[in-house]
Amino acid sequence: MDKALYVAMTGAQASLQAQGTVSHNLANANTHGFKAALANTRAFPIQGNGYPSRIDAMHVDQGFDRGLGAQQVTGNALDVSLRQDRWLAVQASDGSEAYTRGGELTLTANGQLVTNGGRAVLDEAGNPIAIPPNQALEIGSDGTISIIPQGEGPQTMLQLTRMRVVEAPAERLQRGGDGLMRNTDPTQPFVQATGKALDSGSLEAxxxxxAGALVQMIQLQRQFEMQVKVIKHGDENAQSANTLLRVSG
Incomplete structure (x- = not known):
């Protein structure tokens, strides 16, 4: 009976963890550039002395869904939508390089280019981008930023800098607790993306x-309830067996 209780208990734990993943996805259903986290379970035989009859139901983090979100045209010169497997380099809170697809960019009061979450956008050299006062700004498809200086005519447009947009396969990215992606192998830095890397004036949803996440949440809830019932009935059966043993003794 203890084997059934163990399997049900680990299954219930895995269901709770999966529910946490799905709820996190639902909470970010309206976050631009967010990639849905994937979760699954797998059987894990418990090692040790004796016959390996106990099987743990283990929660498995399967990364994220690399599919593109819907494109939303905004017309804002600071909004960018990145192409497949292209990621915008930003500065994490610890000063390290991290990556995001959230292309809703803004300028701070001192001209620093940041994401909607306040992360500094990096240039090709890995430095935060600062933009001087200007009367027009344009972001090219390769990430170059051009401006018309304040008080000047359109013929004075100059290329200021280029954003660091890297080409990064999904299998080499891991989401951190701050929601930013990081390179799983820092010894092999990502390279600057070539060609058309983004579209300006639009955002990726x-x-x-x-709807699918809500259905999955309901399924996980029912699954958890079933596993808890197995644990409860197993405990009741164990108590009944102990009572019979005491009576027969």
Missing amino acids: SNVDA
Whole structure:
């Protein structure tokens, strides 16, 4: 009976963890550039002395869904939508390089280019980008930033800098607790993306399927309830068996 209780208990734990993943996806259904987290379970035989009859139901983090979200045209010169497997380099809170697809950019009061979450956008050299006062700004498809200086005519447009947009396959990215992606192998830095890397004046929506996530949440809840019932009935059976043993003794 203890084997059944163990399997049900680990299954319930895995269901709770999966529910946490799905709820996180739902919470970010309206976050621009968000990639849905994937979760699954797998059987893990418990090692040790004796016959390996106990099987742990283990929660597995399967990364994220790399599919593109819907494109939303905004007309804002500071909004960028990145192409497949292209990621914008930003500065994390610890000063390290991290990556995001959230292309809703803004300028601070001192001219620093940041994401909607306040992360500094990096240039090709890995430095935060600062933009001087200007009367027009344009972001090219390769990430170059051009401006018309304040008080000047259109013929004075100059290329200021280029954003660091890297080409990064999904299998080499891991999401951190701050929601930013990081290189799983820092010894092999990502390279600057070539060619058309982004579209300006538009944003990528989250690729979370809200309706599907709600259905999955209901399924996980029912699964958890079933596993808890197994644990409860197993405990009741164990108590009944102990009572019979005491009576027969």
